[in-house]
Amino acid sequence: MDTFKFWDFGIIDFIDVFLVAILLYYIYKLVKGTVAINIFIGIIIIYLVWKVTDLMEMQMLHNIFDGFMKVGIIALIVVFQPEIRKFLLMVGSTNLSGRGKLFSKMKFLKSDIETETNVDDIVAACHKMGSTKTGALIVLERNNNLDFLVTTGDEMNIKVTQPIIESIFFKNSPLHDGAIIIDNNIVKATRVILPVNNEKNIPQRFGLRHRAAVGITEKTDAIALVVSEETGQVSYIKNGEFVMFENIDELLNLLKADLV
Numbered sequence: 001m002d003t004f005k006f007w008d009f010g011i012i013d014f015i016d017v018f019l020v021a022i023l024l025y026y027i028y029k030l031v032k033g034t035v036a037i038n039i040f041i042g043i044i045i046i047y048l049v050w051k052v053t054d055l056m057e058m059q060m061l062h063n064i065f066d067g068f069m070k071v072g073i074i075a076l077i078v079v080f081q082p083e084i085r086k087f088l089l090m091v092g093s094t095n096l097s098g099r100g101k102l103f104s105k106m107k108f109l110k111s112d113i114e115t116e117t118n119v120d121d122i123v124a125a126c127h128k129m130g131s132t133k134t135g136a137l138i139v140l141e142r143n144n145n146l147d148f149l150v151t152t153g154d155e156m157n158i159k160v161t162q163p164i165i166e167s168i169f170f171k172n173s174p175l176h177d178g179a180i181i182i183d184n185n186i187v188k189a190t191r192v193i194l195p196v197n198n199e200k201n202i203p204q205r206f207g208l209r210h211r212a213a214v215g216i217t218e219k220t221d222a223i224a225l226v227v228s229e230e231t232g233q234v235s236y237i238k239n240g241e242f243v244m245f246e247n248i249d250e251l252l253n254l255l256k257a258d259l260v
Contacts, residue, residue, distance in 0.1 A: 121162040
C-alpha cells in the first residue's frame with residue numbers, strides 16, 4: 001500500500017512537521033491548566049481515529065467521524081472562544097523586530113529556562129504591602145504582548161526591585177492608581193486601566209482590582225497579582241481564575257513555573 005510509504009521525506013516535509021509542532025505547543029500552552037485541556041485531548045483522539053479509519057478503509061466508522069469533523073468546527077469556535085482570542089492576540093501582537101521578535105517568544109528553544117523576571121522581589125513586595133494593607137495590582141506579561149494597554153497609563157522603563165514596586169503603590173504616590181505591567185523584569189507601564197470583568201460571579205469581598213485582574217487574564221495569557229486594600233490578602237489570578245496557595249513560598253514557586 002503506497003499510503004504507508006514514509007521514506008520520501010524532504011526538507012519541506014521537515015518544515016511542515018516543525019511548524020505543526022510549534023502550533024500544537026502554543027495551543028497546549030494556551031489551554032494548559034484549564035478545563036479546555038481535556039476537550040483538546042478529546043479532539044486529538046477523535047482526529048486520530050478519523051485518520052486511522054480513513055487509512056484502514058473502515059468506511060462506516062469513518063463516515064461517522066467525518067460528519068463530526070465537518071460540523072465540529074462551529075462547536076470548537078464556541079468552546080474555545082477565549083483560547084482562540086488569546087492565540088489570535090499573540091499572533092497579531094508579535095513584533096518581528098526588536099526585543100519582542102517572534103523567536104524570542106519560543107521559550108522552549110532556549111537553553112536557559114530560568115525566568116528573567118525577579119519574582120523574589122515581586123512576591124516580597126506583595127507580602128510587605130499586604131502587611132500594611134496597601135492595595136496593588138501587578139500584571140506579568142507572558143507570550144501575549146500587552147503594548148495595547150500601555151497607552152492607557154504612563155509608559156515606564158524601570159527595573160523591577162522590591163522598593164520600586166512598594167514606592168509605586170504607596171498610598172500618597174501619584175502612580176498608585178491602576179495596574180502596573182511587568183515584562184522581562186522591567187516595569188513597562190504604571191496607572192494602566194484594565195478591562196473589568198462584570199460577567200463572572202466574583203464574591204463581593206473582591207473589588208475592582210480583582211475584577212480587572214480576572215478580565216485581563218481571561219483575555220490574554222498574562223498572570224496577575226492583587227493585594228487587597230481591605231484585608232491585605234494576596235491573590236494570584238491566571239486564566240480568569242483564582243489560583244490557591246498555602247504560603248508565600250508556594251506562591252513563589254507558582255510564579256517561577258508559570259513564567260518559564
